[in-house]
Amino acid sequence: MTLQIIKPVIKQVTTLLLALLTSALVNAGPIDTYQFPDEVTKKRFQQLVYELRCPKCQNQNLADSNSMIAVDLRKQVYDMLLEGRSDMEIVNFMVERYGDYVLYKPKVTAATYLLWFGPIGFIIIGGIIIAIFVRKSNTKTQPLTAEQQRQLDDILNE
Amino acid sequence: MSKVIRFLPLILFVLLAILLFRGLSLDPTAMPSALEGKAFPEFQLTELQDENKTLSKDDFADGIKLVNVWATWCPGCKYEHPFLLKIARDKRFALYGVNYKDARDDALQWLEQYNNPFQFTMFDVDGKLGMDLGVYGAPETFVVDHNNRIRKRFAGILDEAVWQQQFEPLLLQLQQEVQDSSNNTRG
Numbered sequence: 146m147t148l149q150i151i152k153p154v155i156k157q158v159t160t161l162l163l164a165l166l167t168s169a170l171v172n173a174g175p176i177d178t179y180q181f182p183d184e185v186t187k188k189r190f191q192q193l194v195y196e197l198r199c200p201k202c203q204n205q206n207l208a209d210s211n212s213m214i215a216v217d218l219r220k221q222v223y224d225m226l227l228e229g230r231s232d233m234e235i236v237n238f239m240v241e242r243y244g245d246y247v248l249y250k251p252k253v254t255a256a257t258y259l260l261w262f263g264p265i266g267f268i269i270i271g272g273i274i275i276a277i278f279v280r281k282s283n284t285k286t287q288p289l290t291a292e293q294q295r296q297l298d299d300i301l302n303e
Numbered sequence: 304m305s306k307v308i309r310f311l312p313l314i315l316f317v318l319l320a321i322l323l324f325r326g327l328s329l330d331p332t333a334m335p336s337a338l339e340g341k342a343f344p345e346f347q348l349t350e351l352q353d354e355n356k357t358l359s360k361d362d363f364a365d366g367i368k369l370v371n372v373w374a375t376w377c378p379g380c381k382y383e384h385p386f387l388l389k390i391a392r393d394k395r396f397a398l399y400g401v402n403y404k405d406a407r408d409d410a411l412q413w414l415e416q417y418n419n420p421f422q423f424t425m426f427d428v429d430g431k432l433g434m435d436l437g438v439y440g441a442p443e444t445f446v447v448d449h450n451n452r453i454r455k456r457f458a459g460i461l462d463e464a465v466w467q468q469q470f471e472p473l474l475l476q477l478q479q480e481v482q483d484s485s486n487n488t489r490g
Contacts, residue, residue: 200439213404214439217430242437244337 200243336456343451344435351424367396368447375409377441383460391420400424403433
């Protein structure tokens, strides 16, 4: 009886959840109508505009932004790809003009060591600290006195 | 030792608080220019007022130059314009305009209506020079020295305060450099 009432509710909830899940897969970014000669170029384009930051809009990459400069730079990336330039050349073209700022994936240099290796360093430091504490608390365990042992035996034998 | 450990969270908290508090006062839109110290990019553009005339770097005057990137679609440019008219009277440098991704008729009408502060204006309709300059919006102003090197890039609206703080000291320094180099060639 109750199952019959609950059934439609379950159905509704699953539909809703499914809608929420699939909506995350929809790309809401701006749509360009670029034609690519092959899949590899298309993938490279998508990768590049994903990793390059829009200079104007701070927290968006080129792929997501619809600002004028992002549209222009996407066009530039596309043109350079068709010219047969390498990914490195395209990234360098952007860095020469807009600085390291445009890289969402910063280059590994002395200035970015902390950024790249900091998290690993923190994990190691944290691990060492935990190890020290664990070892310390282990050594502190003291054997029960005769009186405590007798009490414990009483409780266990009850 | 155990006392130090007890205060460790507090110390870490204070350090983090200082770091984050400093971050609050940083300007997130300030972007270091990749072009400072580099040569002004080559270009071939028509003059705004005369589409048959081609302008290039050779048309720049010898001394210090200011290059202002503007457009009629840019509200900040309208706000900035009276200040440009004011500094255009300054004899220490030549002021040039780059009309960035604009329509020629609109731009001409703008200069007609608000007066023209520029020695000449390059008509950069598809933003190529803008891209080579690392322009990502308008207005932007570049200071170019007597060797045609970019010495400063300023993104945003020029006004008296910015001028006094950032441009005056640089102009003095550049004038000194011009003087030094002319002394060297003479001596």
